[in-house]
Amino acid sequence: MFKALLINKTDDAGYHCALTELDEAQWPVTGDVTVQVAWSTLNYKDGLAITGQSPVVRSFPMVPGIDFAGTVTASSHPRWTVGDEVLLNGFGVGENHWGGLAQMARVKGDWLVALPAGLSARDAMAVGTAGYTAMLCVMALQRHWTDNGMAPGSGEVLVTGANGGVGSVAIALLAGLGHTVVASTGRPQEADYLKSLGATEVIDRANLSAPGKPLQKERWIGVVDSVGSHTLANACATTRYAGAVAACGLAQGMDLPASVAPFILRGVTLYGIDSVMAPMAKREAAWAALANTLDRQQLASITREIGLADAVAAGADILAGKVRGRLVVNVNA
Ligand code: NDP
Numbered sequence: 001m002f003k004a005l006l007i008n009k010t011d012d013a014g015y016h017c018a019l020t021e022l023d024e025a026q027w028p029v030t031g032d033v034t035v036q037v038a039w040s041t042l043n044y045k046d047g048l049a050i051t052g053q054s055p056v057v058r059s060f061p062m063v064p065g066i067d068f069a070g071t072v073t074a075s076s077h078p079r080w081t082v083g084d085e086v087l088l089n090g091f092g093v094g095e096n097h098w099g100g101l102a103q104m105a106r107v108k109g110d111w112l113v114a115l116p117a118g119l120s121a122r123d124a125m126a127v128g129t130a131g132y133t134a135m136l137c138v139m140a141l142q143r144h145w146t147d148n149g150m151a152p153g154s155g156e157v158l159v160t161g162a163n164g165g166v167g168s169v170a171i172a173l174l175a176g177l178g179h180t181v182v183a184s185t186g187r188p189q190e191a192d193y194l195k196s197l198g199a200t201e202v203i204d205r206a207n208l209s210a211p212g213k214p215l216q217k218e219r220w221i222g223v224v225d226s227v228g229s230h231t232l233a234n235a236c237a238t239t240r241y242a243g244a245v246a247a248c249g250l251a252q253g254m255d256l257p258a259s260v261a262p263f264i265l266r267g268v269t270l271y272g273i274d275s276v277m278a279p280m281a282k283r284e285a286a287w288a289a290l291a292n293t294l295d296r297q298q299l300a301s302i303t304r305e306i307g308l309a310d311a312v313a314a315g316a317d318i319l320a321g322k323v324r325g326r327l328v329v330n331v332n333a
Contacts, residue, residue: 003308003331005103007049007062015052019066019309024104030097031106034074035086040065040100041128042306042314042327043165049094050315056095064315066090066276067129068100068331069121077109077294084182085115089129089283093235101311103331113283116291126291126303126328130165133275134224135286137166137246138173140271141222145245152178152230153242155221158183158235160208161251162194166226167255168302168325169294171197172223176293179279182220183210184231190324191226197298208234209252214259215314222246236262236270251321307333 006020024034048054050066057064069087072080080086088104091111093099098106115124138273159173161167162183174181175198184189184207191202208231215232218240225232226249236245236258247270262268302325306314310329317323 002103004063004104005050005065005308005311006303007052007060007064009052009060017050017312017315019312022102023062024106027106028098031108032075032077033072033080033107033109034108034248035068035070035088035105035112035113036073037068037070037100037103037105037331039070040068040102040329040331041125041130042323042329043067043129043313044318045129045250046094046101046155046311047315047318048135050312051319054159058096062094063098063102064094065099065101067092069115070105071125072328075109080109080112080125085121086112087115087121087124087287089132089164090278092276101329101331103306111128113164113280113287116287119287119291122328123296123299124287126299126326127294128165128170128326128328130326131169131290132283132286133248133273133295134173135168135290136273136275136278136282137170137224137248137271138177139286140246140273141224141244142177144269144271145222150221150242155240156180156182156219158182158184158220158223158238159199160223160235161249162199162202163187163289163324164226164251165323165326166169166249168197168226170224171199172298172302173293175199176295186321187324190321193324196301207229211257212237213269214261215265227250227252229255229323230257232256233258234333236268239266239268244269244271246271246273248275250333297329303328305330
C-alpha cells in the first residue's frame with residue numbers, strides 16, 4: 001500500500017481530490033518502470049487538476065502530479081535498473097496517466113530522465129516542471145541571441161508572472177547568465193524577493209495586462225512570458241527589432257489579442273515553448289544546464305516545502321496567484 005492523492009468525479013460527490021491509500025494492484029496497466037517517489041512538486045497545471053478548474057484530467061480515478069523524482073524499484077525497460085535515480089516531467093503524467101503526487105509511480109521508461117549529476121532529488125523537484133520550462137524558454141532565447149549577435153547585457157529581458165514558478169526560475173537563470181532582467185508582477189510588495197533573484201527593475205503587471213497598441217516603444221531584447229493574453233501581445237509590441245519572445249503560459253488567459261506588426265515590421269520572433277512532449281535530447285540538455293547553472297541558495301530561497309496532504313489546498317492557492325516561487329512536495333510527510 002502507498003499514499004497518494006486521488007481525483008475522482010462522480011454524480012454523487014462531484015469532482016473531488018483527497019489523500020488516500022492505494023494498492024499496487026490498482027495501477028492502470030501503462031508502464032514498465034516502478035519508481036519510489038521521494039519528491040514531487042506543485043505546478044499551475046497540478047492546481048488545475050486538483051481543483052478541476054480546467055479539464056486537464058480526462059479519465060478517473062486519477063493520481064495528479066505532472067512531475068516527480070525518485071528511485072527505480074522495478075524495471076523491464078532496457079535503460080533503467082533497480083536503484084537508478086530518475087525524474088519525470090509531463091508526457092501526460094498526472095493528466096492521462098497516474099502521476100507523481102504519490103509515494104509510488106508506474107510509468108513508461110521512455111519518459112524518464114536520469115537525475116543529473118550534482119542535483120539532489122529534492123532540488124530537482126524544487127525546480128520542477130515550472131523551472132525546467134523556464135530553462136527551455138531561456139535556451140530558446142539564448143539560441144536566438146547567438147544567431148542574431150545579441151550578447152548578454154546588450155539589452156533588457158522581460159520576465160512576466162515574475163513571482164510564479166516559471167518566472168522566479170527564469171529571473172534567476174537569466175540574471176545568472178549576465179542579462180539585465182525586468183520583472184513584471186502584480187505583487188509589487190515582493191520586489192525585494194525579485195531583486196534578490198537578480199531582477200534589476202520591478203514593474204507593475206498592469207502596464208502590460210490591458211489592451212495596447214500593435215507597436216509600442218521598443219524595449220526588450222527578449223521576453224519569458226508565462227501569462228499570455230494581452231500581456232503577451234504587449235510584450236511582443238514592446239520587443240526590440242530582431243528580439244524574441246518565449247511564450248509558455250496562460251496565467252492571464254489563453255487568448256492572444258495581438259497584431260502581426262511586431263513580426264513583420266520589427267522581425268520579432270515568437271517561440272512557443274512546450275515542456276510536456278519535448279524530445280528527450282532537449283529535456284536532458286535543459287536538466288544538465290539547470291544542474292550546472294542554477295544557484296542552489298537562490299533555489300532554496302524560492303522554495304517552500306509542503307506535505308502530500310497539503311497539496312490539495314495548495315492547488316487552489318496556486319491558481320489564486322497566492323504562491324510565491326516553487327512548492328516542493330515531500331510525499332512521505
Ligand atoms: P504560478 O502560479 O506559479 O505563476 C503564475 C504567475 O502568473 C503568478 O505567480 C502571477 O505572478 C502571474 N499571474 C497570475 N494570474 C495572473 C493574471 N490574471 N494576470 C497576469 N499575471 C497573472 O504558475 P507557474 O509558474 O507554474 O506556471 C505559469 C504558467 O506557465 C501557467 O499558465 C502554466 O500552465 C504554464 N506552464 C506551461 C508549461 C509548458 O509546457 N508550456 C509548463 C509549465 C507551466 P505575479 O504575482 O508576479 O504577477
